[in-house]
Amino acid sequence: MLSLLAKFKPQRLLSQGNLSKYAISQTDFSNEVNPQKSEFFPIPEKDETEKDKLFSRLEIEVKSADPAVLKSYSWFATNAAEHLGIEIGNCWAQRKANHDRLTLLKSVHIYKKHRVQYEIRTYYRYMTFHKLTESTLDTFLEYIQRNLPEGVGMKCTKVEIQELPDHLKEPPKQAQSQI
Incomplete structure (x- = not known):
């Protein structure tokens, strides 16, 4: 830590006319370990020829006990999508909550007539987003998943656009000769 701090040198900013402020100038870090490549967290290198995948739709299902x-x-999620330039589809919620009821005896051993009933209400909300690239989708999902509130569950479904296989692009030669 001290070797890292020793590489920063304070310099006075005389050009701004305020002698009480200091600026920090950075020296050469060429002999340091490259922060991009680490043995603990390998970053996969992407080829420049590799294209981004395209996704036609992203469906997000969010559930919680509090509507x-x-x-x-x-x-929050739709506002973030607007800032990233993502096309927003339907955002809707079910009218009624999903009720799970559990009936138990008040006493463990006797008094079968006396029971207690517990109820868990689960509310759902659905959001769809259209026409995304892989990089935009990854950025968007990471951002909204990091800001997911406590007690909220999320399920994401991606629909990828793929190229048709070669055997489906052209009809067979026999079918062409009969037409």
Whole structure:
């Protein structure tokens, strides 16, 4: 740590006329380890010839016990998509919650007549986004997943656009001769 701090040299900013401020100039780091390539966190190198994948649709299902949190989160996700230039599709929620009821005895051993009923309500919200590239999709998903509130679950479904295989591009030669 000290060797890293020793490489920064404070210099006074005389050109701005304020002698109390300091600027930090950075020296050459050519002998340091390259932060891009690490043995602990290898970063895969992408070929320049490799193309970005295209996705026609991204479907996001979000569920929680609080509908207000879901509404706020869907606003956050659509607002983030607008800033990234992603085409926003439908955003909707179910009218009723999914009720899971569990009935248990009050007493463990006796009094079968006395029971307690517990209920868990789960609310769902659905969002769709259209026409994404792989890099935009990865950035968007990472951003909204990092800002996912507590107690909220998310399920993402990607629909990729792929090229037709060669055997489907052209009809067989026998079919062409009969026409």
